[in-house]
Amino acid sequence: xxxxxxxxxxxxxxxxxxxxxxxxxxxxxxxxxxxxxxxxxxxxxxxxxxxxxxxxxxxxxxxxxxxxxxxxxxxxxxxxxxxxxxxxxxxxxxxxxxxxxxxxxxxxxxxxxxxxxxxxxxxxxxxxxxxxxxxxxxxxxxxxxxxxxxxxxxxxxxxxxxxxxxxxxxxxxxxxxxxxxxxxxxxxxxxxxxxxxxxxxxxxxxxxxxxxxxxxxxxxxxxxxxxxxxxxxxxxxxxxxxxxxxxxxxxxxxxxxx
Numbered sequence: 001x002x003x004x005x006x007x008x009x010x011x012x013x014x015x016x017x018x019x020x021x022x023x024x025x026x027x028x029x030x031x032x033x034x035x036x037x038x039x040x041x042x043x044x045x046x047x048x049x050x051x052x053x054x055x056x057x058x059x060x061x062x063x064x065x066x067x068x069x070x071x072x073x074x075x076x077x078x079x080x081x082x083x084x085x086x087x088x089x090x091x092x093x094x095x096x097x098x099x100x101x102x103x104x105x106x107x108x109x110x111x112x113x114x115x116x117x118x119x120x121x122x123x124x125x126x127x128x129x130x131x132x133x134x135x136x137x138x139x140x141x142x143x144x145x146x147x148x149x150x151x152x153x154x155x156x157x158x159x160x161x162x163x164x165x166x167x168x169x170x171x172x173x174x175x176x177x178x179x180x181x182x183x184x185x186x187x188x189x190x191x192x193x194x195x196x197x198x199x200x201x202x203x204x205x206x207x208x209x210x211x212x213x214x215x216x217x218x219x220x221x222x223x224x225x226x227x228x229x230x231x232x233x234x235x236x237x238x239x240x241x242x243x244x245x246x247x248x249x250x251x252x253x254x255x256x257x258x
Contacts (some may be wrong), residue, residue: 106132145214147203152256218234
């Protein structure tokens with residue numbers, strides 16, 4: 001009799017455990033579905049915001065891009081719309097970036113630190129897409145040495161397009177990064193190197209370093225002290241990879257000053 005009761009107890013206990021597991025899986029499945037829906041909503045919201053801003057971007061006055069990237073025909077603002085000053089929308093606005101051969105066509109900001117725009121869009125909305133932003137320690141704007149940060153978004157937006165430059169053939173066909181400044185300058189940089197590194201790369205410390213440290217870092221790319229001091233501006237575009245969370249893709253570009 002005791003054995004029968006023991007078996008019944010085990011059966012009942014097993015059913016309870018099974019029911020609990022079913023409930024847990026249902027909760028996890030519901031949460032996963034919720035995250036998927038909210039993530040897609042976030043992607044959509046960010047895409048709509050930047051598409052609207054792109055209508056009034058300074059890149060619309062630039063020559064058409066020959067790359068198959070959706071940028072071949074610049075958008076034209078509706079005739080009844082007045083071209084807004086993007087600095088009025090966001091006083092942290094410092095320029096607009098456009099990368100040849102990709103869909104990268106976004107405003108650039110610079111905040112007081114490197115955290116605000118990780119999850120804040122250009123218009124101030126909370127969103128994981130964030131905004132392309134200049135490193136807070138780069139005090140000279142686009143002169144001399146600049147680092148721009150942007151997310152590697154799964155929907156292909158923001159700086160995800162930079163991964164195309166990991167292919168040598170792609171870099172041959174498309175190697176220009178254009179910056180449009182608020183004072184109507186158009187700065188054209190040429191990509192000269194691509195590097196997969198991590199958050200501990202010395203390049204991230206260079207904004208606070210002097211000329212000697214910068215010369216030492218870029219000597220492997222054949223830039224001399226005279227180049228960096230007198231006639232070359234360096235820009236690094238940094239984004240995450242699909243690998244280790246600390247891994248970073250670095251795109252190096254240079255501009256010869258006018």
